[in-house]
Amino acid sequence: MEEAVRPPAGGRGLGRLAAALSRTRAALGDRLADLFGAGSVSARDLEELEEVLIAGDVGAEVASALVERVREARPGRGEDVRSALARAVAEAMGPAEPLRHAAAPPTIWVLVGVNGSGKTTTAGKLAAQAAARGERVLLAAADTFRAAAGEQLAVWAERAGADLVRGAPGADPAAVVFDSVRAARARRVDVVVVDTAGRLQTKEPLMAELGKIVRVIGREAPGAPHECLLVLDATVGQNALSQARLFGQAADVTGIVLAKMDSSARGGAALAVRHALGLPVRLVGTGEGAGDLEPFDPLAYARGLVGASDGGAGEA
């Protein structure tokens, strides 16, 4: 049996996300307001609406499908179009799902992704938040390839007051993971966060290595990993589909972390991924501090994506 994790402390985090999203929403809202300010919606307007979605990295195919859904809803005034579109996006993203925990500790979460997507920072934030909830946390530095990746995670471990298991540079990451799981049991750790090396999804040997890491975890702790999260950079374009597909094949990805959502990017690629592969977004990264990682809020995401002006994440 698996039990849902409590979302990290509420109001303040959501406020920050709302602020981050509103930066882009302002510009977008204006554009949409121009389109739908008054009167009925023409075919030309819908075409431009589609372009707003494409400009958010949703991809041509999904954008056209969503606009079709809005057209069927027959909105009359601009505001309706926006809400209809936001609703359609939120619906497509599915309800927010919290991270899964093990019935009996240790819970093991693995972070995977391409180089520079934000895995190590996400690992550090996850560890810090779990530690702040009073859980005993172990960070596993399974990135033995990139220069100083272990050091970067060590800084996070110290900030969070988490244990750290790391291997020598160039060591077998599967061995680091093996040691981590053993250590977690011996030390009665609640949560293990595994940071893996960044890799491009087309590098087959590296993807096989990732598969091995996940298998070793499953062998040492049946039922684990409880989450295998693909970290996507919010600015990523259509390559996100290839990433999700190939990482999914290699490592049984269970969800998405949308990192760097404090940028001007709206992270529409996550919608493309959800549409094509059904992978849910679990967490959203909004900055470089330990608190800047929040549970995914479909409505806030949808509003940021389409530039809906009414309210914000705060009331969602």
Next chain:
Amino acid sequence: MFESLTERLGGVFARLRGRGVLRPEDVDQALREVRIALLEADVELGVVKAFTARVRERAVGEEVLASLTPAQTVVKIVHEELVALLGGESVGLRYGEAPAGVVLVGLQGSGKTTAAGKLALFMVRQGRRPLLVAADLVRPAAVEQLRLLGERVGVPVITPLPGETAPQVAARGREEARRTARDTVVVDTAGRLQLDTALLDEAAAVVRACGAGEVLLVVDAMTGQESVRVARGFADRVPLTGVVLTKLDGDARGGAALSLRAATGLAVKFVGTGERPDALEAFHPDRIASRILGMGDVLTLIERTQAAVDPGEARELGERALGGEMDLEDFLTALRQVKRMGPLEGLLGMLPGMGALKAAREAHVDERELARMEAIVSSMTPEERRHPDILDASRRRRVARGSGTQVQDVNRLLRQFEAMRRVAREMGGLGRRLRRAGLGGRALGPGTGGAGAAGLGAPPVLPPPPPRGAGRRRRGRP
């Protein structure tokens, strides 16, 4: 999903064959496909619209040459316009007076630190004496990362002292370069958002402090529609001179290169093509144009083949193979040549009509298979390599143990080798018979051996069929 644009347009024009001139409605239909292809490659929407408008203007009324299909005519125009837009030829770095400064800026995770290490090595190979400066004071261990990279490429690294700001480290880097007779300073900075004006101003201060003549924006090749906004944001406050496009060794199409050039005028100067310190290449606009269109990168492939294969070695190998004398020593030589050409999946991605994704999934090329094959042959005695027939069960067991493989692996390799040798021998025999009969014997010169199996069924005197997309043939009729 990444089928080539040529194929797509081929579908659009299938019904239009034989018409002499492209009509506006034909072109519009084709341009819808071009639009989708560009959007899939992550070219920014505004750039896509301006671009298709220009192509339309040129294409309407264009004569469809007898030898070309309309699809190829449109692709040719699109390709030419892409290259024109990307800038005709590659642009290098302008160093200026020593110590010259090169500052790298960009979003978090775009690859600045890695690019700094690679650039330093690139400069060393150009005969310069660079100095690396670690001015990323934000990301944990970023300084340590650059220090390790500097160590690996043999370039000294200036690291910040306690209490120093980024511009102060950069200024000290420049002084240190003067003092130690280093002619170039390469500065790595912290990742920052283009929205953060305070941090952008700090980056500008770093540029001033080290007197940099080159300020390169480092952009992830997988970036989507935001690329233009990011570049404009940086360019507003930092005097950018060019772009480094990183992580181009995956299956990203790199549409950002086009967007940046078109919307900001910034030229891509370098592309990152791998994790090794030497995986940094000068940017060739015509090649990325083909990649964006999904037409492969045959030029780079040819270049790499030429760099990796010794012509004398290859000719000898081909002749021995056709003479039926090929042995496992030759096999090993050939294996090593393939390995020298770089990652196989990358090579496949350069072939027209073969997106890297498709290749990785369907052709299923495994680098380690090559390594395994090399290990097996290397575990044989010279005698066994020259006369594979003497490999009995006991010898095969020993070879398997020596190479860390199973006897089945050894058996499979020997079967593969035997099949290759048979095909080569048949080809060689065919060539000799043809020559004796006075039929163009040159058609089966060395080098056709690899394509042998397919070639055997075809009429022997015809040259091999041209590769797909041969509409871009270089040697046209006068």
